[in-house]
Amino acid sequence: MIPFWKEHQEISAFLEQVQVEMKTCLYIDNNTISEALQNFSVQGGKMIRPALFFLFAGMGARQSQIDNLVKVASSFELLHLATLIHDDIIDDSPTRRNFPTLQNLLGKDTAVYAGDFVYTVYFQLLAETMNGTQLLSANAKSMKKILMGELIQKDQSFVVNVTVYNYLRAISGKTAELLSMSCCQGAYFGGFDETEQKIAKRIGRNIGLAFQIYDDILNFSVELNNEKPILTDVQQGIFTLPLLLARDKAPEKILPYMQQAENLSLNDLYRLADLVKSTGGLHGAMNIAERLTNKALSDIQQLPEGQNKKILAKATKKLLKRAY
């Protein structure tokens, strides 16, 4: 049972089927690797992508349709999983969501191939569920955008004059694309018309952008005792929205920290976090995230009436109004 969705039994039941499907697909004739991958696939996440997909595609669908939807939803979660496995290698993270990362369990080398293997499982599920539909190319393009987002973010790491536009472009690919795809393709499978599919796409995109911005705000929120790591982005040269807004307001205060990003002590980082707050960087980022959230909520209002719509609005608020 995934805590985030516990109030919604139909969604919870669907997500449990997605977990079973993912575990089946990740079976490989090697116990250590298979178990590590299977556990990693179901550990701790909110499964936002399959849930959003289902909210558009499947509430109230028959079981015969559900089986197919489970596969599509699993493919999206697996694509996400593959990027996480490689992200953890690049960040050298020992843990994710309080569990050991695959690199930590299996070593870097096996983790690189394990991530590749998960991409192949994603592809296999698409070949099973979307062969002959226009969605196949859409998925290929989305996957390309996601990886371009990762490449761009990596390429602009430690670049002190990276712009807000660069940042938004990177997170559009890295995070928003897959959420956008989950909503849009959910709408397709749910029989929505093309205009509604476009609205769904925009909803996913805005939820994705807001979600990533809140995540980046959390990385600067030292007062909160939260489960996410704090102040790690700057050290890795990933300059996110709160910092960029602070830099644009008070470059003389912020730039020296950015220029020394790799060598900042924990005390430096705390001082920088204070500065990002006092110069209005956090506040500015929150404003932008709220505007994106409100856009998503107003788009949700345009959808046909129904139970799904209510849950979608509620979940969006819950997801994007975490306490700061």
Added chain:
Amino acid sequence: MIPFWKEHQEISAFLEQVQVEMKTCLYIDNNTISEALQNFSVQGGKMIRPALFFLFAGMGARQSQIDNLVKVASSFELLHLATLIHDDIIDDSPTRRNFPTLQNLLGKDTAVYAGDFVYTVYFQLLAETMNGTQLLSANAKSMKKILMGELIQKDQSFVVNVTVYNYLRAISGKTAELLSMSCCQGAYFGGFDETEQKIAKRIGRNIGLAFQIYDDILNFSVELNNEKPILTDVQQGIFTLPLLLARDKAPEKILPYMQQAENLSLNDLYRLADLVKSTGGLHGAMNIAERLTNKALSDIQQLPEGQNKKILAKATKKLLKRAY
């Protein structure tokens, strides 16, 4: 112009189109990464996979068909390229085919994502060329087998009692699968019937196995002044056929080296190479490779008469009868 195919103008012309297609697909809005990827895609290889594909699919085809075949052939070469990029990260290789590896040029982190990006381009090309055909699932399954081969080989590294069967299973996935796929899908696009497609598949598989075994023999061939690195496999704990056959004949001589694989000096490695030769490991591996080559050649004889068949037989001999 690719030296290996210089006698065959039609193949050379096709491979040049494949190179152009790959470069186009690997364009990304970042000069450094784009150029590194584009150069890496065309550096030094024999382009065996697209060439085998073309030998079955396209000799004598019209230009309108050729354009599609170029895309399919490019997708196979790109899948191969993606695995090479990640292999080089895992092996920490500074060079491949005498050119710097992507990790060397761009750093590990960008190289991980760059490999992932190449997988997405492969997938995009398949979505363009195979949507609605049964080949899509076949490709997904093959990609899965290739990655399983890599995972299995990695998992059995430094395992001193790895069997010849384990070895063959790993190289079946890692190397033979993609060559088998290139031939079989070439036959499909070339209008061969199902029986012939199966023969093509077997030809590709046996060429692939023999090719990998010869490659592994080369790694032990210290007398030859060849362009490939020597004695690197053992150090990385990759125990290949010549070593396994030597171990099975004279375990008391070979096992001590295998148990210390990580710590062998260059002198130890030279002594081991001598032992692998004197105990018949090299000879035994060559026998097996020759048997596989002969199987491929006799299968080629079953194909319909034509120019392609002659070139295929000639190329197989040239590829697999390198001097030892």
